[in-house]
Amino acid sequence: MSEIKKIRNFSIVAHIDHGKSTLSDRLIQACGGLSDREMREQVLDSMELERERGITIKAQTVRLDYKAKDGNHYQLNFMDTPGHVDFSYEVSRSLAACEGSLLVVDSSQGVEAQTLANAYLAIENNHEIIPVLNKIDLPSAEPERIRTQIEDVVGIDASDAIAVSAKTGEGIVDVLEALVSRLPPPKGAANVSLKALLVDSWYDSYLGVVALVRIVDGCLKPGMKLKMIATGAIHEVDQVGVFRPKQDTVAELGPGEIGFITASIKSVSDCKVGDTLTEAKNGAVEALPGFKPTVPVVFCGLFPVDNADYEDLRESLGKLALNDSSFHYEAETSAALGFGFRCGCLGLLHLEIVQERLSREFDLELITTAPSVVYRLHLMSGEEMTLHNPADYPDQVQIKSVQEPWIKATIIVPDEYLGPILSLCTERRGEQDQLTYVGNRAMAVYYLPLNEVVFDFYDRLKSISRGYASFDYELVGYRENDLVRVGILVNGEPVDALSMIVHRSSAESRGRQICERLKELIPRQLFKVPIQAAIGGKVIARETISAMRKDVTAKCYGGDITRKRKLLEKQKKGKKKMREFGNVEIPQSAFIDALKMSDR
Amino acid sequence: MTNKLNPYLSLYIHWPFCETKCPYCDFNSHVRPEIDQERWKRALLSELATESDLYPNRKISSLFFGGGTPSLMEPDTITALLQAVDQHWGIGNNVEITLEANPNSVEKTRFKNFRSAGINRLSIGAQSFDDKALKFLGRTHTAREVIAALDIARTTFPRYSFDLIYCRPEQSMDSWKEELTFALEFTNDHLSLYQLTIERGTPFFSSHRDEEFRMPDEDTAAEQYEYTRDVLSCVGLFPYEVSNHATPGEECRHNLTYWRYGDYAGIGPGAHGRVSDSGNKLAYHRISNPENWLLQTEKMGTGLQKKNKLTPKEILEEMVLMGLRLTEGLDLEEVKKQTGRSIENWVNPDSLVLLIEEDLLILTENKLQATQEGFLRLDSITSMLLANLA
Numbered sequence: 001m002s003e004i005k006k007i008r009n010f011s012i013v014a015h016i017d018h019g020k021s022t023l024s025d026r027l028i029q030a031c032g033g034l035s036d037r038e039m040r041e042q043v044l045d046s047m048e049l050e051r052e053r054g055i056t057i058k059a060q061t062v063r064l065d066y067k068a069k070d071g072n073h074y075q076l077n078f079m080d081t082p083g084h085v086d087f088s089y090e091v092s093r094s095l096a097a098c099e100g101s102l103l104v105v106d107s108s109q110g111v112e113a114q115t116l117a118n119a120y121l122a123i124e125n126n127h128e129i130i131p132v133l134n135k136i137d138l139p140s141a142e143p144e145r146i147r148t149q150i151e152d153v154v155g156i157d158a159s160d161a162i163a164v165s166a167k168t169g170e171g172i173v174d175v176l177e178a179l180v181s182r183l184p185p186p187k188g189a190a191n192v193s194l195k196a197l198l199v200d201s202w203y204d205s206y207l208g209v210v211a212l213v214r215i216v217d218g219c220l221k222p223g224m225k226l227k228m229i230a231t232g233a234i235h236e237v238d239q240v241g242v243f244r245p246k247q248d249t250v251a252e253l254g255p256g257e258i259g260f261i262t263a264s265i266k267s268v269s270d271c272k273v274g275d276t277l278t279e280a281k282n283g284a285v286e287a288l289p290g291f292k293p294t295v296p297v298v299f300c301g302l303f304p305v306d307n308a309d310y311e312d313l314r315e316s317l318g319k320l321a322l323n324d325s326s327f328h329y330e331a332e333t334s335a336a337l338g339f340g341f342r343c344g345c346l347g348l349l350h351l352e353i354v355q356e357r358l359s360r361e362f363d364l365e366l367i368t369t370a371p372s373v374v375y376r377l378h379l380m381s382g383e384e385m386t387l388h389n390p391a392d393y394p395d396q397v398q399i400k401s402v403q404e405p406w407i408k409a410t411i412i413v414p415d416e417y418l419g420p421i422l423s424l425c426t427e428r429r430g431e432q433d434q435l436t437y438v439g440n441r442a443m444a445v446y447y448l449p450l451n452e453v454v455f456d457f458y459d460r461l462k463s464i465s466r467g468y469a470s471f472d473y474e475l476v477g478y479r480e481n482d483l484v485r486v487g488i489l490v491n492g493e494p495v496d497a498l499s500m501i502v503h504r505s506s507a508e509s510r511g512r513q514i515c516e517r518l519k520e521l522i523p524r525q526l527f528k529v530p531i532q533a534a535i536g537g538k539v540i541a542r543e544t545i546s547a548m549r550k551d552v553t554a555k556c557y558g559g560d561i562t563r564k565r566k567l568l569e570k571q572k573k574g575k576k577k578m579r580e581f582g583n584v585e586i587p588q589s590a591f592i593d594a595l596k597m598s599d600r
Numbered sequence: 601m602t603n604k605l606n607p608y609l610s611l612y613i614h615w616p617f618c619e620t621k622c623p624y625c626d627f628n629s630h631v632r633p634e635i636d637q638e639r640w641k642r643a644l645l646s647e648l649a650t651e652s653d654l655y656p657n658r659k660i661s662s663l664f665f666g667g668g669t670p671s672l673m674e675p676d677t678i679t680a681l682l683q684a685v686d687q688h689w690g691i692g693n694n695v696e697i698t699l700e701a702n703p704n705s706v707e708k709t710r711f712k713n714f715r716s717a718g719i720n721r722l723s724i725g726a727q728s729f730d731d732k733a734l735k736f737l738g739r740t741h742t743a744r745e746v747i748a749a750l751d752i753a754r755t756t757f758p759r760y761s762f763d764l765i766y767c768r769p770e771q772s773m774d775s776w777k778e779e780l781t782f783a784l785e786f787t788n789d790h791l792s793l794y795q796l797t798i799e800r801g802t803p804f805f806s807s808h809r810d811e812e813f814r815m816p817d818e819d820t821a822a823e824q825y826e827y828t829r830d831v832l833s834c835v836g837l838f839p840y841e842v843s844n845h846a847t848p849g850e851e852c853r854h855n856l857t858y859w860r861y862g863d864y865a866g867i868g869p870g871a872h873g874r875v876s877d878s879g880n881k882l883a884y885h886r887i888s889n890p891e892n893w894l895l896q897t898e899k900m901g902t903g904l905q906k907k908n909k910l911t912p913k914e915i916l917e918e919m920v921l922m923g924l925r926l927t928e929g930l931d932l933e934e935v936k937k938q939t940g941r942s943i944e945n946w947v948n949p950d951s952l953v954l955l956i957e958e959d960l961l962i963l964t965e966n967k968l969q970a971t972q973e974g975f976l977r978l979d980s981i982t983s984m985l986l987a988n989l990a
Binding site: 385551565583 | 612627666789794795796797818819821822825842843859860864871872873874883885917918921922925950951954956958960975976977978979980981982983984986987
């Protein structure tokens with residue numbers, strides 16, 4: 001247990017790619033957490049996927065031992081945080097366990113949308129913020145300009161901002177010194193009953209369920225009987241430890257310290273993140289302010305390409321959910337795609353990551369339906385329902401009104417792309433809140449329906465701005481709008497996987513778009529096949545796939561009928577990948593391709 | 601029992617050699633620098649003898665020498681084979697005996713000898729009357745040689761037919777009209793007109809995949825097909841099968857046996873047979889590779905590779921696949937005779953009703969026939985009819 005005055009708990013917040021992970025690595029290295037030989041690039045991003053995509057998904061923590069210039073040894077507890085908007089919830093959790101933050105800004109790119117969002121989160125958590133100007137080794141670096149920008153845009157004092165190059169190591173010691181001198185030590189008492197915040201939990205194949213805790217008051221030791229205040233569950237502590245970043249057991253954790261425990265907890269869901277831990281006997285009565293539970297905001301269907309993989313998918317989703325409490329799933333059936341699951345995620349990136357992890361770690365080929373948001377429906381009966389799946393949309397006549405989630409989006413973009421970006425926002429039913437300038441870049445703040453953002457908004461934004469726009473959002477609540485469900489019918493039968501909820505004004509064009517795509521994708525059949533988009537019973541767009549003109553084997557070779565019969569067998573096998581729509585059979589791949597195209 | 605019901609047998613004899621291999625052809629044909637004609641004659645005679653021992657009391661209804669290029673056989677070999685067939689089973693007066701021939705292997709004296717050997721119907725692989733097209737198709741003869749060969753055929757054989765390949769890359773409707781009109785000048789009472797298809801494993805398959813040429817689209821193919829059937833019907837050469845036309849009574853009886861699912865035996869490399877025996881339908885085929893067939897036949901008297909009993913379901917599938925290719929349609933009485941199943945016991949009623957409503961099939965008391973529209977889409981129709989067959 002360290003003297004509380006010599007503990008500093010901090011996070012690093014940054015926009016994606018501004019060098020947070022490299023800086024973390026340098027800090028660990030400078031404190032001898034790992035030898036150079038052991039030093040792997042970006043040790044904290046342990047998941048293969050995280051390393052590859054250069055983003056952090058799960059929060060991680062490391063205890064560093066730093067001998068400062070004042071001659072004292074300090075315990076620095078570093079909480080790494082995810083940089084992406086989808087995970088702002090995890091960011092807040094990590095921030096709640098710390099007293100200060102390093103705000104890392106790329107000194108050539110400057111303040112970006114997530115710099116802002118994450119800085120505000122840190123301010124909300126009463127953090128002492130140390131601005132860090134990274135990448136000063138780059139020829140294009142303009143630390144002085146960016147320093148002013150931080151003051152102008154974020155609104156914090158940046159006169160003491162530290163210029164560093166995480167790449168070369170320049171300025172790293174200054175950062176460590178600043179942590180010691182500028183951040184306050186945690187507050188807390190050792191000799192009172194235990195009060196610890198459950199920051200995170202995950203499943204480790206060797207240790208079982210591991211809980212990450214921040215001690216507020218008291219001490220935590222192996223053998224103690226712990227009570228979780230929210231759930232009332234009691235567990236005996238097996239191990240107490242820290243990450244340096246290698247896992248290391250310690251005798252105890254004292255006030256202000258951050259570490260992990262194992263306590264024969266059966267599943268991650270038994271650890272309610274944000275819960276308060278105390279002693280089973282004579283424990284604290286009052287819980288620490290916890291966190292709001294995570295609520296998935298984006299839903300989509302996940303289906304195995306090969307129906308035989310359904311059980312594997314179920315198992316894989318279970319494993320995934322074990323480590324990701326913000327991920328939800330339930331079984332779903334679709335006429336077009338077979339058996340699958342409806343999955344809820346924190347955002348589009350989260351969804352994409354889930355998909356990639358499933359295909360990578362579990363080797364599953366998947367089909368994803370178009371993402372949808374959570375709607376609130378007020379029915380004529382006076383009932384209210386929340387809708388996760390457009391396929392479950394009730395008959396239009398039963399609906400009194402529909403509400404959809406809105407977001408407040410911040411977009412920072414070089415001036416020359418502003419025009420088309422503003423048109424994009426308007427086209428997506430956006431309402432302008434602010435338009436200001438950050439140097440030669442514009443910052444637009446818009447209110448937008450999330451529904452319009454999950455539908456290829458990021459991609460449009462990126463392509464319009466050639467990748468220069470940065471984007472962040474927060475949910476701001478629900479609003480009533482004139483929304484309708486557009487159903488897609490092939491040969492008169494609904495294709496549930498393609499139905500969507502859209503604003504009435506764009507229903508026709510979106511419906512037409514899908515019909516046109518399907519017309520391209522569905523091969524000609526023996527009979528002509530109508531493709532329709534409809535609101536309720538009213539058809540709003542229609543295409544027809546004309547019947548095939550010719551399909552006959554010209555020459556039937558001699559008496560070799562076996563060959564023809566084999567061909568027939570092959571066709572029958574091919575039918576397994578077909579879906580029946582009335583009297584026609586349509587290859588499942590046509591729907592998969594239609595869905596892929598709507599992602600774009 | 602079945603022997604009494606079906607005393608007829610059609611006999612196919614395969615000659616597996618060609619002078620060159622055509623790039624569209626995926627049939628069992630091979631190019632060899634030298635062929636020991638005597639040795640091949642002995643082997644074919646030996647397999648024929650074995651086959652006649654298996655199915656002795658039959659009446660030969662037709663004979664067909666196919667290939668390969670069977671006109672490259674020595675006329676003497678043909679004479680010997682026909683004599684052997686006559687000895688084993690007897691060949692009646694009206695038995696159709698066809699020989700496939702290439703225009704460039706036609707020599708007047710040689711053809712007279714084929715005729716003397718007993719061939720009474722010649723089928724010439726003309727393929728086109730256009731020199732450029734012949735070159736593209738890998739044929740080693742010219743249009744002039746085609747015309748000369750047809751002249752000889754007309755004067756030498758009582759019946760003859762020729763094949764053309766159309767719907768070739770870049771062949772327009774107009775050029776096909778012109779070619780077909782020209783072809784009719786040389787037509788007697790039978791014509792086989794095949795649209796070019798690209799078969800896996802042929803040189804055309806890879807050059808087509810590599811986009812060295814483009815095939816006409818589905819609509820063009822359909823138009824040319826419909827035109828062809830209409831025009832030939834007008835001149836009295838009625839389509840009696842998907843790609844075959846004849847004046848009534850002049851249809852190729854041998855090929856009709858396949859389509860009507862009668863009994864046929866096959867001799868020579870890669871030949872197939874379907875023979876009713878003791879209440880079973882037997883399916884068999886010979887070893888395809890010429891040298892392997894030859895060695896086994898010399899050792900064991902036959903180059904048989906596989907022989908098995910067909911299940912009633914397999915018989916049914918084969919009858920539907922073959923029978924619907926005929927204008928006369930599938931004989932439902934015959935299906936019932938060979939499989940024990942009447943149509944309501946094998947067809948999916950929803951599919952059948954739909955196909956009839958859409959004017960693709962016609963059902964009469966004992967025939968199921970494709971309509972003009974149906975012929976164009978026959979593969980999809982048969983696969984729909986047989987989709988859920990149990």
